Amino acid sequence: MGFKIAVLKETAGGERRVAAVPETVKKLSALGATVAVEQGAGAGATVSDEAYREAGAEVGDRAAVLKDADLVFAVQGPDAADLAGAKDGVMLAAALDPFGNRDRIDGYASADIDALAMEFMPRITRAQSMDILSSQSNLNGYKAVLDAAHHYGRAFPMMMTAAGTVSAARVFVMGVGVAGLQAIATAKRLGAQVSATDVRSATKEQIKSLGAKPIFVESVEGIEGEGSGGYATEMSEEYKKAQAELVSDHIAKQDIVITTALIPGRAAPRLINDAQIASMRAGSVIVDLAAEQGGNVEGAVAGEAVERHGVTILGAKDMASTMAADTSALFARNLYNFVNAFWADDTDAPVFPDDDELVKGVRVTKDGKVVSERLLAD
Template sequence: MKIAVLKETADGERRVAATPETAKKFIALGASVAVEAGAGADASISNEDYAAAGAIVAPRHEVLTGAEAVLAVQAPDPGELNGIAPGALIVAALDPFRNRERIDGYAAKGVEALAMEFMPRITRAQSMDILSSQANLAGYKAVLDAAAEYGRAFPMMMTAAGTVAAAKLFVMGVGVAGLQAIATGRRLGAQVSATDVRSATKEQIMSLGAKPIFVENVAGIEGEGAGGYATEMSDEYKAAQAELVSSHIAKQDIVITTALIPGKPAPRLISDVQLQAMRPGSVIVDLAVEQGGNVEGSAPGEVVVRHGVKIVGHRNVASRLAADASALYARNLYNFLSAFWDAETKRPVLPDDDEIVQGVRLTRGGQVVNERLLGA
């Protein structure tokens, strides 16, 4: 089986879908790996590194010719996949809800598109979960980005000239990114508090040494959707949360927002009115900016100042740590394909009745087959 690894073409995308480590592992399974020249450059991986691992390094058209699996970070254009084998696997983060036209293009081309971000959140799929691996790095980087924009120190400092108070950091949304943001903020010496619509996260917040800020005695506090994701809340809960958040963020120096609902725009957590209550020089990092933003006035790819508050809206935050993000992403893809690897045919066999396969498979046999897309 020939596996093709493409150089990413999306603006600002610095990651790569395979590293020399995973290329070597695929070759050990009996596959051949062809890497587009320069694919790993932005992640500090040279062509020579891939060649030393046993991969073929070549121009894009040679890499794609005869490929039976194409590995990428972001969805490649169906029209550019010239020369691939019939029924080839496309394994990437395909952003299916916002890229439906592209998914239809994969179906028309007869390839089998596998969306890694649709990976079910079950125990045996944890090592394949790109959302978790990339969100973990994004949560870490969000705090560093906040520190870079914040004009003061994070930890309390006692000096001969007086005491510098610790920064107050508030994390909104305690998924993988939020938990890492809490941990990073604590390591840097900030006073950290956090909130989430899922009451089960209260214990996780406390275990990291942060203070939980939760709406109490309001219907719908559970907020637990399918697969451990957050779900939309009742109007009563939203009103109570807005009141609680308003009083809390007015006292905060830094806010990290991470809330996302799969397949829907990011929920609005901070309004312009709430921004006005924050102190000048405060910083907000909106990790949901590319899905519409948790913060009113945030802009993708920009640092906006409103009412004296900096709102940081960097795109593709995990890609800003390209080397580590690529290493984790590449292992996610290897763990997925190798879990279904058939030793005799030396290729992955994806059973129709498998929960993981059903979750990630978008197209097959010229049709869109994923239930989440068919029901959208």
Template sequence: MKIAVVKELAAGEPRVAATAETVKKFVALGASVAVESGAGLNASIADADYAAAGATVGARAETLAGAGIVLGIQGPDPASLGGVAPGALVVASLSPFTERARIDAYAAAGLEALAMEFMPRITRAQSMDILSSQSNLAGYKAAILAASEYGRVFPMMMTAAGTVSAAKCFVMGVGVAGLQAIATARRMGAQVSATDVRSATKEQIQSLGAKPIFVENVKGIEGEGSGGYATEMSEEYQKAQAELVSGHIAKQDIVITTALIPGRAAPRLISDAQIATMRTGSVIVDLAAESGGNVEGAVAGETVVIHGVKVIGAKNMAGTMAADASALFSRNLFNFLSAFWDKEKNAPVLDEEIGDAIRLTQGGKIVNARLLG
């Protein structure tokens, strides 16, 4: 089986879907690996590193020629995949809900598209979960970015000239990114609080030394929503949450929002009116800006000033740490493919539980229930 690793063509995407480490592991499985020249440069991986690991390095056409598996970060344009084997697997983050035309094109081209972001959140698939690995980095970077944009220090400082109070940081949404943002802000010395609609996250917040901020008189979600994500709440809960947040957010120096609902626009958590209650020089980092934004007025990829508050619309935060992000993403891909590798067929043979969850196209058709429903 030939595995092709292509250079990302999407603007602003510096990551790469395989590292020298995972290339070596794929070769050890019995696969041959071809890497497009320059694919890893933005992630600090030279062509020579891939060659030393056992890959052949060349132009895109020769990389793809006869490939049975194509690895990518973002879903490659089907038109750019000429020469692959019939029915080749395309394994990447495919954005099925927002890039439906591309998914249809994969089906029309006879490709079998596997969306890694649809990986079920079950125990045996944890090491394959690209969303968790990349969200960890995004949460870390959100806190670092907030600190760099904030015009004051994070920790409390006692000096001969007087005491500087610790920054107050509020994290909204306590998934993987939120937990890492809490941990990072705490390590930098901020006074951290956090909230989520899932009551089960209270203990997680407290375990990191942060203060949970929850609506107590209206029930939220008792535990996890589908796939480990939160779901939309009742109007009653949303109203109570908005009132609680409004009182709390006015006292905060830093706010980091991380709330996402798969397949839907990100929920609005912070309004223009709430931003206006924050003091001048405060910072908001919206990690959901690319999905519509948790913050009114946030613009993906830009920093805007609203009522004297810097609102940072995060875009591909994991990609800003391309070397580490690529290392984690590529390990997710290797863990996935190697778990199903059939040595006799020299190819992966997926089981129903995971295969049905992530397979979008097969035999020229859309086959995923989430896209057909």
């Protein structure tokens, strides 16, 4: 039968994405893999079972899909018990949230599952096409602006009419990673006056290139540099104080604020406190894209719209699932690109060398043990 890839139906509440789409099924089949998809796996992303069959996949229940599978694709990592019936040493590639679900990772080790946490993919040029965090964050930044516009209740662009002028909305983006950059670009396309900030000084030029105004502390050194893999690290206390003062002055003049700051393995940094929220005018909107990781904004609740001091705070939850057709396609391509990069034509199967930088980055369990340096050092 050759190398078999099983694609599971997601079971997490609110999750509508799927880890393979007909396009990637065809590509995986062309490599020589057999692809089996669990019944109904693509329903949330508007992909029918028949579409998978037409692309060359087998479709069946979970037991049939997992039987003899060499590699399992999922969006959110299932519990080890959900992989019952899979053979010993089966590989799992998914978003596993290793820091937030350490017990699940330990369960993979106990069940002899070779687990690959795709969000641990090193942020290097070679791996850009495999980076699930970037592909999903891109659309999250876009959707954050649309959600803000929906709740704002006023127009985004300046409009000059016979009855008078409507002022442009002022949008402030905090955190200029992939999501933040897309939020800036989307807000600009909608006609807003956009400003943005980040602890990494290198993002100033990126902000300017999108036509937005950079808001930075100039007199105080921020951080030593970017953290490993291109992520931001913690700011110095002196920088935090200066940044808070600058932001407090600036945020009081904004109509919409979008926060995107995350630090891998830690709770999301607090960027906006209650006093700063109170300084904003009634009817303003804040979107906290880090709400599920503890939140950048005081009072934010994941999945809810909370009003404080007349300001609506939107706590993002399952943002990528609200655009499941597109986010699934991107996620599926990330997984295909990963497998394709290691596919060996002589064996008609992927070979994942232990000493490869990407494999070392994403592998969290193997041979009944937790092997990720990031987890073992935590």
